[in-house]
Amino acid sequence: MxxxxxxxxxxxxxxxxxxxxxxxxxxxxxxxxxxxxxxxxxxxxxxxxxxxxxxxxxxxxxxxxxxxxFKGSSKAHASTLTMKMLTTRYDGTSGVREHIMMMNDMASKLKGMEMTISVGFLVHYIMTSLPVQFGHFKINYNTQKEKWKMSELIAMCVQEEERLKVERPDFAHLATATPTRKKSKGNDKGKKKVDLEKSTNKANVSSTKLVQAPKCHFCRKVGHLRKDCTGTSVGRLDT
Structure with a gap:
């Protein structure tokens, strides 16, 4: 049925x-x-x-x-998809094939919401989302008169990524570069915290040194004032 x-x-x-x-x-x-x-x-x-x-x-x-x-929800979802698509950049954590397919999937969802994106624009935008390691690859594409289809873009980008992994070892560490920077930021914060504690301790020590025991100006002994001195009659006369 x-x-x-x-x-x-x-x-x-x-x-x-x-x-x-x-x-x-x-x-x-x-x-x-x-x-x-x-x-x-x-x-x-x-x-x-x-x-x-x-x-x-x-x-x-x-x-x-x-x-x-659900019309209102669709508009909100379309805005979210648009912002995600505009801010997505390939960082090397996944393969370039998965990155392109994810961008293509977002474009397909927007198309279902009456926000059609042409294949030519999508291909060009995906190229701009690739990192600087693909610089020569982008220049080569821009100098060509032919426009690639999505299947051609995926095939060429995967081939370029494999070439970069072989010829440029630094490209393989593209995904691990960001966590390293984050870790250093954390160390900087810890260092600043330690420096602040040291400065506070120094200030406390300095303030402690300023408070000294009283000293008698007659017998030159520390611990009492001249008026309280019992060694001579001077103290008793002052009182």
Whole structure:
């Protein structure tokens, strides 16, 4: 049985006593498909979302209501995909083939949201997303009159990546360069923290040195003032 029959065929005329056998068969087939389609759609939608969708006994009408409810979400998703596509750069963590296929997949999703991206523009933009190691490869492409298809772009980029891995050992470490920089930043923060603690300790020591015990100016002994000196009568006279 075609489950999407009710979504592809307009609602037939309701059967009556005067309906022919062919009309009855057509309506029963549509009605069965319509009922199954509604059941599948409603069971696939969470209860919280289902309550916001106007109910209908017609599968095509119900599907249109679902689409209307998610128009706002589609716009937000399109914006997210666009920003992700514009900021994605190949960093060497995955193969260049996977990178190109991911970019192509995002373009296909945008196309389904009525945001068509031409193959020529996509190929050019993917080329700009490649790192500087592909510099000569990009120049070679820009000097050619022919425009590559997506399959040709993938094949040529994979071939260029394999060549770079053989001829330029530094390209193999492209993916590990970023974590190293991040680690050094962490060490800098730790070093700054240690320096700050040392400066604080020095300040505390300096402040401690400033507080000294009292010294008697008569007997030159430390620990009391002249007025409290008991060694002579001078202290008693001062008091």
């Amino acid at each position: 075609d489950l999407d029959h009710a979504l592809r065929i307009d609602t037939p005329t309701a059967i009556t006593a005067q309906s022919t056998i062919e009309q009855r068969v057509t309506y029963e087939k549509w009605e069965r498909s319509n009922r199954m389609s509604l059941m599948i759609m409603k069971s696939s939608i969470s209860v919280a979302i289902r309550g916001a969708i106007p109910d209908s006994n017609d599968a095509e009408t119900y599907l249109a209501s679902v689409e209307e409810q």
